Amino acid sequence: MPDSLSVRPERPDEAADPGVRINVFALAGGQAFFDALVDRFYQGVEADPELLAIYPDHADLQGARRRLALFLGQYWGGPTTYSDERGHPRLFMRHRGFPIDPAARDRWLVHMREAVAYMDPPDPIAARLLAYFDTAAEAMRNQE
Numbered sequence: 001m002p003d004s005l006s007v008r009p010e011r012p013d014e015a016a017d018p019g020v021r022i023n024v025f026a027l028a029g030g031q032a033f034f035d036a037l038v039d040r041f042y043q044g045v046e047a048d049p050e051l052l053a054i055y056p057d058h059a060d061l062q063g064a065r066r067r068l069a070l071f072l073g074q075y076w077g078g079p080t081t082y083s084d085e086r087g088h089p090r091l092f093m094r095h096r097g098f099p100i101d102p103a104a105r106d107r108w109l110v111h112m113r114e115a116v117a118y119m120d121p122p123d124p125i126a127a128r129l130l131a132y133f134d135t136a137a138e139a140m141r142n143q144e
């Protein structure tokens with residue numbers, strides 16, 4: 001179902017090929033990679049007032065960091081700590097309370113692309129991460 005994302009916005013939560021995900025997690029450098037990626041990403045968010053305005057709880061950005069890092073680690077084949085703590089990701093549903101229009105989606109992506117570039121993983125890993133973030137960020141969009 002390669003092109004089903006537009007009709008199945010929950011798709012970014014799900015496994016593609018588990019073997020591929022395990023390789024991405026391991027080859028990227030395990031959870032430490034995703035922790036550092038998300039730290040860098042959030043530095044960008046915190047310096048971007050328009051994007052930061054979408055985040056409801058500025059006092060809990062440390063919690064937000066942890067949730068995103070654990071989700072990404074799990075998605076790419078790491079431990080299931082995210083779901084153990086939060087349940088099924090249901091990411092589209094969890095984002096419904098935040099106004100995500102194309103401009104917000106693009107700002108989010110700018111910071112995540114910058115974080116991937118900063119982390120500088122091997123090219124095939126970077127390519128997979130970037131392709132996923134493009135698709136998933138569009139799947140979170142809930143406004144025109």
Ligand code: HEM
Binds near residue numbers: 094
């Ligand atoms: C690649 C796309 C994305 C992924 C994988 C993703 C992932 C996540 C995850 C895992 C959480 C924590 C959910 C929870 O357990 O409660 C979260 C929260 C959030 N996301 Fe996203 N997200 C994406 C795109 C976006 C975009 C485009 C925006 C806005 C422009 C956004 C804004 C938020 C906000 C405001 C929160 C609440 C922060 C918090 O956890 O307290 N996300 N996201």
